[in-house]
Amino acid sequence: MTGFIHTAFLRTFFFISLCFSACAVLAEEVSIDDSLIQSIFPKATLIGEKQTGVPVQPVYQLQELLGYVFASNDLVNLPGFSGTRINLLIGIDTAGNVKGIRIINHHEPIFLHGLGPEPMLNFINQYEGLNVGQRVIVDSAAKNNPDDPSTVHVDGVTKATVSVIIINDTILLSSLKVARQLLSGFASSPLATPKEMYEEKSWQQLLEEGLVRQWRISQQTMADGFNIELDTFPGDTFDLSYDNFDVYYAYLNAPTIGRNLLGDSEYQRLMGILKPNEQAFLVMSEGFFSYLEDDFKPGTVANRISLTQNDLPFPMRDLNFYSYADQQLSAGMPESDDVQVFVVNTQSGFNPGDTMSLNLNIDIARNHLIRNQLHLHDDYSLPENLFDFAEAAVEEAPKAPWVRIWENRIVDISVLVVSLILVTLIFIFQHRLSANEKLFRWVRWSFLTYTLIFIGWLWQGQLSIVNIYPVLQSVINGFDINMYLMDPILFVLWSYVFVSLFIVGRGIFCGWLCPFGALQEMVGWVAKKLRIRQKKVPFDAHSKLWWVKYAILIGLVITSFASVRVAEIASEVEPFKTAITLQFVRTWPFVLYAIALLVAGLWINKFYCRYVCPLGAGLAVLGYFHAGEWLTRRKACGNPCTLCHHKCDIKAITPKGDINYNECVQCLECIVYYNNDDLCPPLKKAKRQEKAGRNEKQRKGDVEIYTPV
Numbered sequence: 001m002t003g004f005i006h007t008a009f010l011r012t013f014f015f016i017s018l019c020f021s022a023c024a025v026l027a028e029e030v031s032i033d034d035s036l037i038q039s040i041f042p043k044a045t046l047i048g049e050k051q052t053g054v055p056v057q058p059v060y061q062l063q064e065l066l067g068y069v070f071a072s073n074d075l076v077n078l079p080g081f082s083g084t085r086i087n088l089l090i091g092i093d094t095a096g097n098v099k100g101i102r103i104i105n106h107h108e109p110i111f112l113h114g115l116g117p118e119p120m121l122n123f124i125n126q127y128e129g130l131n132v133g134q135r136v137i138v139d140s141a142a143k144n145n146p147d148d149p150s151t152v153h154v155d156g157v158t159k160a161t162v163s164v165i166i167i168n169d170t171i172l173l174s175s176l177k178v179a180r181q182l183l184s185g186f187a188s189s190p191l192a193t194p195k196e197m198y199e200e201k202s203w204q205q206l207l208e209e210g211l212v213r214q215w216r217i218s219q220q221t222m223a224d225g226f227n228i229e230l231d232t233f234p235g236d237t238f239d240l241s242y243d244n245f246d247v248y249y250a251y252l253n254a255p256t257i258g259r260n261l262l263g264d265s266e267y268q269r270l271m272g273i274l275k276p277n278e279q280a281f282l283v284m285s286e287g288f289f290s291y292l293e294d295d296f297k298p299g300t301v302a303n304r305i306s307l308t309q310n311d312l313p314f315p316m317r318d319l320n321f322y323s324y325a326d327q328q329l330s331a332g333m334p335e336s337d338d339v340q341v342f343v344v345n346t347q348s349g350f351n352p353g354d355t356m357s358l359n360l361n362i363d364i365a366r367n368h369l370i371r372n373q374l375h376l377h378d379d380y381s382l383p384e385n386l387f388d389f390a391e392a393a394v395e396e397a398p399k400a401p402w403v404r405i406w407e408n409r410i411v412d413i414s415v416l417v418v419s420l421i422l423v424t425l426i427f428i429f430q431h432r433l434s435a436n437e438k439l440f441r442w443v444r445w446s447f448l449t450y451t452l453i454f455i456g457w458l459w460q461g462q463l464s465i466v467n468i469y470p471v472l473q474s475v476i477n478g479f480d481i482n483m484y485l486m487d488p489i490l491f492v493l494w495s496y497v498f499v500s501l502f503i504v505g506r507g508i509f510c511g512w513l514c515p516f517g518a519l520q521e522m523v524g525w526v527a528k529k530l531r532i533r534q535k536k537v538p539f540d541a542h543s544k545l546w547w548v549k550y551a552i553l554i555g556l557v558i559t560s561f562a563s564v565r566v567a568e569i570a571s572e573v574e575p576f577k578t579a580i581t582l583q584f585v586r587t588w589p590f591v592l593y594a595i596a597l598l599v600a601g602l603w604i605n606k607f608y609c610r611y612v613c614p615l616g617a618g619l620a621v622l623g624y625f626h627a628g629e630w631l632t633r634r635k636a637c638g639n640p641c642t643l644c645h646h647k648c649d650i651k652a653i654t655p656k657g658d659i660n661y662n663e664c665v666q667c668l669e670c671i672v673y674y675n676n677d678d679l680c681p682p683l684k685k686a687k688r689q690e691k692a693g694r695n696e697k698q699r700k701g702d703v704e705i706y707t708p709v
Contacts (some may be wrong), residue, residue, distance in 0.1 A: 032089055032104065037069050040091035040100035053306075053313025054181050059091070063299075067093035068178055071104060075174040078401070079483045081162045082107040082564070083470035086170055088124070096132045096179045096186060101125075101171065108163045109466055109568050114577050114586075119157045123164055124171075126154040132175040133186065138168050159460055159581055162486045165401050173398075181312070192353030192387035194254040201260050203332035211257045212250040215358065215378040219243060219288060225374040230288075233366055238288045245287035247378070248334070249358055252280040252341065254386045263328045270341065273319065279344045279352055281307070281316065284336040291360060292338045298323060303363075307344055308377070309356040316342040353387040356380050402485035412459050413488050419450065420496050423512050427504065427666075431632075434671040437679070444668070448518040456515025461489040462580040463497065463509070465553070465615045466571050469560045476561075497619070505623035507666025510609060510616055515580045517665065520598065520606045524649060527602045535603045542651055545611045546663060553614040553621075573614065605649040609665065620662040631659050631671060636682040643681055644670040 055074035179186040252258035321341035560567035575594035638657020652664035
């Protein structure tokens with residue numbers, strides 16, 4: 001019978017592994033190509049390259065900017081339940097509305113090997129059309145209030161609370177970061193705003209006071225930068241009749257600069273064009289080169305120049321200011337045919353009163369095979385008296401995801417902690433409690449029912465070998481406590497179990513806190529009520545079959561270092577996800593496997609715990625170093641009395657009466673026999689002898705009060 005069950009188990013596990021190999025294909029990383037981006041922006045005619053400053057790809061319809069697409073992993077670092085990030089391709093339009101989201105890669109086990117991809121896709125699809133400036137709460141879409149459009153409720157996914165919260169934060173934080181850097185409507189007001197003061201100044205005065213910056217680049221400077229003489233380039237690249245290349249640029253929002261350069265009417269026209277928080281700059285050049293590329297198109301972003309401040313990039317978009325108006329510039333300005341007004345969409349933290357840098361990015365062809373690049377920059381600072389300075393707004397940092405989860409589950413956590421205190425007291429006062437057989441059995445079965453229903457089915461607190469993989473990976477990738485805090489029930493349970501391992505061994509979890517273990521106990525109780533005859537496995541064979549679960553454990557640990565994804569698939573040897581997490585609502589091969597293990601328990605009590613469970617094996621390895629042995633024994637235990645050996649449902653007591661703490665689940669049944677003189681043979685014998693002695697004394701007239709041993 002044992003060989004048949006073991007063979008059936010191996011065949012079923014192999015079949016389930018094949019099924020999950022197909023599911024694993026869904027977890028392969030999706031490549032980001034134009035077709036994937038166009039599924040988000042169907043009207044796109046041009047998809048730009050990923051930008052170096054902000055890692056986004058601009059999307060255009062002809063010359064119109066539709067929005068941006070970006071991979072969330074380039075912007076945020078939020079590990080999911082599996083310990084790795086959920087990488088999403090997100091598209092937002094120029095108004096900050098989410099146009100679409102596609103999954104690039106993830107390792108969330110509940111969606112890969114449990115609920116399947118559909119619930120995850122349905123959850124993500126709820127964000128299409130939402131604005132990244134809205135407050136999104138994951139609970140129930142039915143709570144949406146039409147009178148409060150600033151707050152949106154979306155439906156969560158039962159049994160995947162941690163994963164969906166991380167997905168929510170990944171979408172919103174990465175999108176908001178892009179919006180604040182590239183979309184003007186999301187920028188905060190600058191810390192410095194120009195004063196409404198004006199002082200008339202000439203061109204020469206503006207230069208001397210640094211209000212207009214003259215950046216002079218000599219032929220030698222550029223030649224040194226290219227590491228080649230300029231006359232080796234094609235003849236029309238540089239006009240070498242000039243010794244220098246001068247770039248003039250100025251900040252126009254300040255009236256003292258803008259009005260003196262543009263004139264009053266043109267300055268007012270510029271201020272009327274600018275959107276809130278936009279900053280305008282005038283740029284022009286003269287000499288042997290131009291800051292504008294030959295194919296520059298008015299109204300677009302210049303490729304050769306950009307602005308940076310505090311290492312943050314700001315693309316400069318041409319305002320096409322003089323498309324319908326003649327230039328009326330300050331007297332004394334040098335003649336130039338590349339005078340342009342550029343606008344910068346500022347992000348949160350931009351300060352025109354702080355030092356900024358103009359960057360010159362030159363990329364020119366020396367011939368049809370070779371191109372030369374050169375990057376130069378020039379600093380620009382303005383006097384403080386031009387600005388009114390505001391204190392930096394202190395933006396309240398959002399609570400970490402794990403903090404929000406703990407706050408939402410405070411009641412569950414409190415009940416769990418109380419139950420852990422209760423089970424601790426049960427073990428401390430086990431002898432006093434077990435002396436009352438009926439009370440003990442009521443307490444134990446009540447606690448097992450609580451474990452199955454609350455810890456298991458309601459709170460999803462089934463510990464699993466999958467929880468150990470991130471710990472193993474932390475040896476290579478480093479330890480991050482935030483990842484373990486994401487599920488408070490699992491964190492509290494693991495913390496308690498880890499400590500208890502070194503005190504009493506693995507039994508306190510396996511016998512009292514494991515939901516699937518509780519379910520097996522109930523199956524065993526049904527078997528007894530139905531008088532199903534138990535299959536007796538010879539103790540020698542039984543002790544050898546123990547090693548099967550250790551072999552499975554070793555195989556899973558080795559596999560996890562080679563591939564976490566394969567290890568997660570192989571972990572389906574545990575029926576926990578089917579029986580506890582998904583409550584048997586799963587495709588039939590997994591349900592059949594879980595039921596087969598439970599049915600096996602009708603004839604061999606706790607069959608899975610005894611011979612298959614890799615988690616129990618792992619806990620036994622750590623629990624081997626426990627501090628003490630709580631289960632007391634008598635000299636008569638094992639010889640001549642073998643009652644506990646025969647009564648032990650899991651056969652952790654040897655024929656000699658010794659307890660194997662690596663296999664014992666500490667159900668405390670043997671302690672019930674130990675402390676009851678109507679159950680324990682040595683006590684029953686002593687009681688009979690004491691009674692016989694008392695009767696003999698009574699017969700002789702010497703009465704003594706009987707005290708049980």
